[in-house]
Amino acid sequence: MKEITIAVVPVAGMGTRLLPATKSQPKEMLPVGRKPVVQYVVEEMVRVGIRRLLFITGAGKTSIENYFDLNQELIQTLRESGKEELLAEFEFERAPVQYFYTRQRQLLGLGHAVLCAASFVGEQPFVVALGDSIIGLNAQSDIVKRMIECFWDTGAQAVVAFEEVPRDEVVHYGIAKPKTNSRVFEVADVIEKPSVEEAPSTLAIAARYVFAPAIFDALKRTPPGKGGEIQLTDAIRLLLQEGGKVYGVTLQEERRYDIGNFDSYFRAFVEFALADEKYGAGLRDYVEQLIHDHHS
Numbered sequence: 271m272k273e274i275t276i277a278v279v280p281v282a283g284m285g286t287r288l289l290p291a292t293k294s295q296p297k298e299m300l301p302v303g304r305k306p307v308v309q310y311v312v313e314e315m316v317r318v319g320i321r322r323l324l325f326i327t328g329a330g331k332t333s334i335e336n337y338f339d340l341n342q343e344l345i346q347t348l349r350e351s352g353k354e355e356l357l358a359e360f361e362f363e364r365a366p367v368q369y370f371y372t373r374q375r376q377l378l379g380l381g382h383a384v385l386c387a388a389s390f391v392g393e394q395p396f397v398v399a400l401g402d403s404i405i406g407l408n409a410q411s412d413i414v415k416r417m418i419e420c421f422w423d424t425g426a427q428a429v430v431a432f433e434e435v436p437r438d439e440v441v442h443y444g445i446a447k448p449k450t451n452s453r454v455f456e457v458a459d460v461i462e463k464p465s466v467e468e469a470p471s472t473l474a475i476a477a478r479y480v481f482a483p484a485i486f487d488a489l490k491r492t493p494p495g496k497g498g499e500i501q502l503t504d505a506i507r508l509l510l511q512e513g514g515k516v517y518g519v520t521l522q523e524e525r526r527y528d529i530g531n532f533d534s535y536f537r538a539f540v541e542f543a544l545a546d547e548k549y550g551a552g553l554r555d556y557v558e559q560l561i562h563d564h565h566s
Contacts, residue, residue: 272422274395274480275321279311280383281401282328282374287531296331297529298401303408303542307529308334308401309362310409315399316365318414324370324390325401326383338362338369379499381489388486395421395482398502403477404538405431406524407545414478417519420454421480427514428485428506430457431478433521437466443474444503446518457516462495462503473518475503476526484509 285297292300298308315323325334340363348356370390374383384398397414405411417429432446440463447459447470459470479502488505495501510516527538544550544557 273319274397274418275319276391276394276396277315277320277323278326278384278387278396278398279323279401280326280380281308281331281334282326282377282383288535296334299333300529302538303546307404310404311399311401313362314405314409316367320367320397322368324372324387326374326386327371328374328377335371379501381492381500381502381505384502385486385489391483393483395480398479398481400477402529404527405478411524413519413521413524417478417480420517420519424515424517426517427482427509428516429480430518431476431521432473432518433476433526435472435474437472440464440466440469440472445469446471446473448473448518453520455518457518459510460503460506462501476521
C-alpha cells in the first residue's frame, strides 16, 4: 500500500468551553488518564506511518512544543535519583517522527488552520487529525489506516471519518449525505451543522481527514461563513460541487472522545482511568463504593 507520511494537527483553538482549566494551558494538554490529549493523537499518527507532523498552533500553545521536545535534564534527574523505571513513560520522545510548528495568527476557523499548512505540505497528500479528539480507547484505532487505503484505492480528493450520532445532535457537526449505506461510502454532499429536519443522515464528521493537495485551492476559494470563519466542511463541499470524489469511512468498534467541553472531558477521563492496568481496578471499586454510599 502507498504511504502518507505527513500529518497536520490543528491545536490553535482557545478552548473557551473548558475555562478556567484552559486559562493558562492548552486544552490539548489536559490529561486523560496518564497522558495529555495530544499525545494520544501523535501516537495514533506514528502508528499509521506518519513521519512529519505539523502542529498549527496559536497564542498560549508553547507547552505543546515543549512537551514533544527532549528533556535531557529530566532524564538525568530520574537516572541519578534511582527512578529509571519512569523513563519508559517517555518512549514517545523516541518515536521516528519530526515535529514542526507554525502559527495560525488569526483564529479564522478550521479551514483557515488547514490552509496554514499549504507551504509545508506542498503537492503531497496528507492527514488532518484534530488535536482535541482521541479515536478509540487509548487511541487504539485503525481508522486512519483504513482511510489511507480508501484514498489510494478510490483516487478520492478527500476521505473523511464519520460516526453515528443521535439525531438531535446533528446541529453540532458536519453531516454526510451518503450515496450508499455501507462502512465505506461515496459522499454525495456534506452539510455544516444542519437543523434536525435538514440533516440528510446522522453520520457526523469525526475529527480525521485525508486530503489531496487540491483541498488548498478549494480553501482559498471558500468564502467565510458564520463569525468570519473558513469552514473545512464548506471546502469539502466545494470539491464535491466541482466534480471531485469524496469518500467516508465510518468508525466501528472505536469511539471518538471529543475533549471539547467538561461533560465529554470528564467522561473520557473516567473511562481511560478505569481502563488503567495498574490503577483501574482499585478506582472502579472506589467509584462503586461512592455510588453505593450516595444511594444508601
